[in-house]
Amino acid sequence: MSAQDRGTIASTGAGSAATPRAEPAAPGESSFGGARFAGWRAVFRREFRSYFATPLGYIFLVLFLLASGYLMVSRDFGRFLELRQASLDPLFTYIPWLFSVVVPAVAMRLWAEERKSGTVELLLTLPVTLEGTYLGKFLAGLSFLGVGLALTWPAVLQVARLGSPDWGHVLAGYLGCVLTAAAFLAVGMLFSALSKNQVVAFILAVAACVSFLLVGLPQTQEAVGLWLGGYAERLVASLSLVDHFETLTRGLLEVRALLFYLVFTVVWLAGGALVLGQTKTS
Helix, strand or coil, X not given: CCHHHHHHHHXXXXXXXXXXXXXXXXXXXXXXXXXXXXXXXXXXXXXXXXXXXXXHHHHHHHHHHHXXXXXHHCCCCCCHHXXXXXXXXXXXXXXXXXXXXXXHHHHHHHHHHHHHHCCHHHHXXXXXXXXXXXXXXXXXXXXXXXXXXXXXXXXXXXXXXXXXXXXXXXXXXXXXXXXXXXXXXXXXXXXHHHCCCHHHXXXXXXXXXXXXXXXXXXXXXXXXXXXXXXXXXXXXXXXXXXHHHHHHHCCCCCHHHHHHHHHHHHHHHHHHHHHHHHHHHC
């Protein structure tokens, strides 16, 4: 959030220069968590606009589309042009691995920039709750990533030209992509809240996201089983995002997979909010 945006939030909630007051909640905002999430819409709007306020946001989207397109059609990866099947599996297969780098790049600035400049303390004194600020930033980052996913629509058109795809399969696959982006964004935001250095936050988040993908590989699970036993192998497998993501990309909306993503994301978001809460009280 830029200094101008922070000033805008402050000015909207200030009855005078000396005594800030919270602005009335927008229609529907009070019903979404009540006063606990007050101000989330204002934070969301300003954070989302900030992605497109400079060329960096557009460059990021272009790079994401180029990388995802390459992984989809490359002979070394998705081989979409060679297989010529009415399926988006060549795209979905590599999205989690691409997100393990892309999403931390989006998340690293959300709090590290505030902590480095010292404006996080100012932000937390504005007429916006900590939870509302955290939620607004999270939804803005997720919406920006959603724009990137939406721009992959040419791949959907190409699949439709090749045959009659299972649209339930396609929609479930995109839902899996959104849920994976949300999970990784929650991880990245926690490390961004922990560090004042964006590069450090990025590296830690990438390492964590890749770890959650690696535990889903059969080789990793077999190694854990050999060293620590079958119980540890099953425990590691249960933490794998890959297994739950593949369940969705197969068109299966299993409650177990949806609950995993929900709990995973909420736990990491709560951890990040707790870190910022310590900053606020210190």
